[in-house]
Amino acid sequence: MNNSSTLSKFQYYKWPLAIVLFFICLAIFHSFLLMTAFSKHPDAVDQAPYEKGIAYQQVIDKIENAYVWGLKTEISISSADPDNQREVSVNILETKTPKLSIDKVTIRSFRANDSSLDQEKELNSVVGDYGNYRQILNLPKGLWIFEITIVTPQGEALVKKQKFLS
Amino acid sequence: MTDTFRDTLYTIDHSGRRKWVYPSLVRGRLYWPRFVVAYILMLVYLVMPWIKVAGQQAIFLNIVNRRFVFFGVEFWATDTFYLFLVLGGLAIALFFFTSLFGRLWCGWACPETVFLEFLFRPIERAIEGNSAQRLRLDQQPWNFTKIWKKLLKHGLCAFFAWILASTFLAYFIGAETLIQMMQGSPTDNLVPFSLTIIFMGLMGFQFGWFREQFCTVLCPYARFQSVLMDSNSLVVGYDSVRGEPRGKAKKGQSDQELGDCVDCGLCVRVCPTGIDIRNGMQLECINCTACIDACDSIMQKLGRPLGLIRYDTENGLNGERRRILRPRVFIYGFILIAFLTAFAFKLNNRVLSETQIIRGARDVPYSALANGQITNHLHLKISNKSKQLRHYSVSTSEPGISLLVPNSPYPVEPGLIVTTPLFVNFDKSKLNAGKLKIVIKISDDSGYSELREVTLLGPDE
Numbered sequence: 001m002n003n004s005s006t007l008s009k010f011q012y013y014k015w016p017l018a019i020v021l022f023f024i025c026l027a028i029f030h031s032f033l034l035m036t037a038f039s040k041h042p043d044a045v046d047q048a049p050y051e052k053g054i055a056y057q058q059v060i061d062k063i064e065n066a067y068v069w070g071l072k073t074e075i076s077i078s079s080a081d082p083d084n085q086r087e088v089s090v091n092i093l094e095t096k097t098p099k100l101s102i103d104k105v106t107i108r109s110f111r112a113n114d115s116s117l118d119q120e121k122e123l124n125s126v127v128g129d130y131g132n133y134r135q136i137l138n139l140p141k142g143l144w145i146f147e148i149t150i151v152t153p154q155g156e157a158l159v160k161k162q163k164f165l166s
Numbered sequence: 167m168t169d170t171f172r173d174t175l176y177t178i179d180h181s182g183r184r185k186w187v188y189p190s191l192v193r194g195r196l197y198w199p200r201f202v203v204a205y206i207l208m209l210v211y212l213v214m215p216w217i218k219v220a221g222q223q224a225i226f227l228n229i230v231n232r233r234f235v236f237f238g239v240e241f242w243a244t245d246t247f248y249l250f251l252v253l254g255g256l257a258i259a260l261f262f263f264t265s266l267f268g269r270l271w272c273g274w275a276c277p278e279t280v281f282l283e284f285l286f287r288p289i290e291r292a293i294e295g296n297s298a299q300r301l302r303l304d305q306q307p308w309n310f311t312k313i314w315k316k317l318l319k320h321g322l323c324a325f326f327a328w329i330l331a332s333t334f335l336a337y338f339i340g341a342e343t344l345i346q347m348m349q350g351s352p353t354d355n356l357v358p359f360s361l362t363i364i365f366m367g368l369m370g371f372q373f374g375w376f377r378e379q380f381c382t383v384l385c386p387y388a389r390f391q392s393v394l395m396d397s398n399s400l401v402v403g404y405d406s407v408r409g410e411p412r413g414k415a416k417k418g419q420s421d422q423e424l425g426d427c428v429d430c431g432l433c434v435r436v437c438p439t440g441i442d443i444r445n446g447m448q449l450e451c452i453n454c455t456a457c458i459d460a461c462d463s464i465m466q467k468l469g470r471p472l473g474l475i476r477y478d479t480e481n482g483l484n485g486e487r488r489r490i491l492r493p494r495v496f497i498y499g500f501i502l503i504a505f506l507t508a509f510a511f512k513l514n515n516r517v518l519s520e521t522q523i524i525r526g527a528r529d530v531p532y533s534a535l536a537n538g539q540i541t542n543h544l545h546l547k548i549s550n551k552s553k554q555l556r557h558y559s560v561s562t563s564e565p566g567i568s569l570l571v572p573n574s575p576y577p578v579e580p581g582l583i584v585t586t587p588l589f590v591n592f593d594k595s596k597l598n599a600g601k602l603k604i605v606i607k608i609s610d611d612s613g614y615s616e617l618r619e620v621t622l623l624g625p626d627e
């Protein structure tokens with residue numbers, strides 16, 4: 001086979017070769033991107049995006065319930081004893097009638113950068129005082145976030161509060 | 167039977183993830199005619215750019231030069247009335263055929279079904295095996311066998327996608343031009359080369375991944391169905407009167423207590439959109455007839471009459487009277503005939519010369535000549551849509567008016583649009599309030615002639 005016929009045959013392969021090369025480059029480029037993503041930010045690759053999405057939606061629905069039911073919540077926290085124990089008092093005020101029948105109220109307390117003291121407890125209702133709930137929690141000084149979940153026969157409502165404790 | 171089919175897509179699980187469909191293959195009474203139709207359609211698609219009619223590509227959609235050729239008849243961008251007739255006719259044909267035959271198009275002729283079911287899925291089946299083997303392969307961890315099977319499948323599909331994408335491009339830039347381009351470097355023709363890659367990418371996305379979701383969530387035609395069809399349109403349907411209560415006879419239960427459906431589930435396993443036709447008519451059903459063949463194969467084995475799932479109308483399936491001729495069929499049919507007649511008439515009387523007399527925006531309205539006459543500088547625009555050289559002449563019956571063109575008669579090559587100056591000289595005394603209306607006749611040597619009224623301008627004294 002002489003050179004010129006090799007060349008003329010090659011002419012017919014230019015486009016197919018370029019197409020194959022293009023897709024190989026694309027595959028290499030994407031592999032590189034994926035490898036970089038997995039090696040540098042493993043947390044950015046979510047294993048269960050749908051489950052997390054559904055969980056977020058449930059939180060959003062609970063916050064929405066608190067708004068729709070007209071719930072107003074006040075939280076007061078006593079000063080700490082030597083073991084950092086404090087009395088937490090939650091007052092649920094309703095702006096709408098008839099009053100909600102509340103099955104249970106729970107509180108979750110946590111700090112932004114420290115999960116070692118995360119805690120979740122059910123609050124005790126104060127007999128004869130509708131909407132008043134109390135509990136003793138271990139709360140050292142600092143900025144605390146509280147999530148109060150109000151469980152009713154119609155569903156759950158969620159209220160978030162933030163307090164700096166000295 | 168659960169009721170989730172009412173509000174949930176079959177191909178989406180509770181968490182929103184896609185459920186991949188692995189349809190089984192049943193070759194039955196309706197499979198083979200569909201097979202033949204599909205391969206004829208693919209063949210037509212592939213060879214059409216290579217067929218010449220009257221020296222031109224049979225179907226050539228030359229968007230760059232705005233010329234569209236259909237079997238030797240060339241349409242220009244200015245032929246909008248033909249476009250209106252064609253699009254209007256197609257829309258009405260869609261109404262007419264859908265009201266009669268339902269989604270026959272989807273199951274038999276839509277490129278989505280034809281290419282997926284008769285080209286790409288057979289490749290997948292040949293390499294990865296039947297539906298159960300494909301499911302197992304997808305679920306197993308990556309190993310040498312899985313890698314080579316996937317590479318081979320995608321490689322072969324990419325090859326066919328390249329052929330299909332290049333053919334598609336050939337309709338727009340011409341088959342021979344494309345072959346010439348392919349012999350040069352891709353950088354010399356970057357746009358067609360990129361388009362090939364883009365079309366291949368789109369096909370890879372559609373036939374390799376998106377698949378039945380196109381029909382179930384994206385295709386606008388599928389959305390039209392509910393308004394175009396009624397209970398007398400042809401559908402693929404399950405005869406629930408005959409089939410229910412479904413199930414296999416248990417101990418102590420006689421066969422007479424049950425319907426003909428033995429609940430084997432084959433009709434669901436063959437469905438390319440993953441639905442259960444026994445839940446009634448559904449938007450996802452593309453009328454591919456796979457479930458008819460599947461059910462018939464079971465009925466044959468059981469020695470029961472065929473057609474528990476069949477082509478029928480909703481009324482027919484409910485045991486009511488079938489009515490093919492309905493007011494909508496007549497109305498759509500009548501409008502369709504009107505469109506076809508108008509198109510045929512227009513095409514038959516097609517004028518292949520188009521002329522216009524225009525005044526240039528930057529031209530002076532008139533000038534005075536040395537002999538005291540007034541002259542108006544106009545432009546004569548001539549489109550010669552024919553395939554022969556034509557000669558155009560201008561004349562007027564008004565006395566005392568002379569028309570001047572560079573050549574008379576003026577030659578125009580076939581397929582060209584030219585604009586030539588046209589000077590009209592006349593005596594000032596003819597003007598009335600600075601204006602003079604005259605009629606100019608434009609004609610060519612093939613019998614075309616047209617009268618155009620022109621308003622000439624001059625001093626208002």
Ligand code: SF4
Pocket residue numbers: 402433436437438439440441442443450451452453454455456457458
């Ligand atoms: S239900 Fe039957 S006809 Fe409809 S898409 Fe599924 S297999 Fe095809």
Ligand code: SF4
Pocket residue numbers: 409426427428429430431432433434460461462464474475
């Ligand atoms: S194939 Fe026929 S018998 Fe089997 S489930 Fe479907 S309808 Fe019933």
